[in-house]
Amino acid sequence: MEDAAAPADDLFGVAGDDVPGRPARASARSAATTEDKHYHGHRERLRNRFRDHGDTALADYEILELLLFRLIPRRDTKPVAKGLLERFGTLSGVFGATPALLQEVNGIGETVALDLKLISAVAQRMLKSEIRNKTLLGSWSSVIQYCHAAMAHEPREQFRILFLDKRNVLIADEVQGHGTVDHTPVYPREVVRRALELSATAIILVHNHPSGDPTPSRADIDMTKTIVETARPLGITVHDHIIIGKDGHASLKGLRLL
Secondary structure, three states: OOOOOOOHHHHOOOOOOOOOOHHHHHHHHHHHHHHHHHHHHHHHHHHHHHHHHOHHHOOHHHHHHHHHHHHOOOOOOHHHHHHHHHHHOOHHHHHHOOHHHHOOOOOOOHHHHHHHHHHHHHHHHHHHHOOOOOEHHHOHHHHHHHHHHHHOOOOOOEEEEEEEOOOOEEEEEEEEEEOOOOOOOOOHHHHHHHHHHOOOOEEEEEEEOOOOOOOOOHHHHHHHHHHHHHHHHHOOEEEEEEEEOOOOEEEOOOOOOO
């Protein structure tokens, strides 16, 4: 849990009923002051490296540590940063984790977990802004980056649709359903109905595989073909069905399955 306001004795590592007397308290305070100076000096060195050389001068745990300075101001955040990366593997995994899972890491409480999720949401909004008002077929790498940030670490399958106008510009980005760890119910008629409501002339289907492996299943392929066949007579094109995994993606069009 993150640091909360604590009695003065606790802040300096002195239990309330430890050996009484001023010398013991003074000694504890001196030790705590030395420790404070140690990690405050470390923080300043990291800040200077980032200021002078940018993020390339820092390891992933140091970038995370630098961020945690702001969120946990009265604690050595290096072990917290390393604990997060050990638990979730990558920075993407850290920011994609649920608040409940984040709080399983020593040093992360509810407030810090929500702050990390807020930062993740800001990053997703930034990526989404890169594809807004642009022709998506000409901004494919940005589309993949956005979908990966939004879905790669979801613990359940999520089915998303990107609705496009006749210029292939994004009209809407909607999550149509959530499922289990390996299945999301998808209703082709509902997909097409929503496209008609939005006056979309094309769609891109996206869903994630929480297992991490983006390889399309037989059910994925069959469902995509059904949507294509339902949409085509109504003048709606299915450009692609993208499957997002933790470390990559698969395109049914790229695999010649569409």
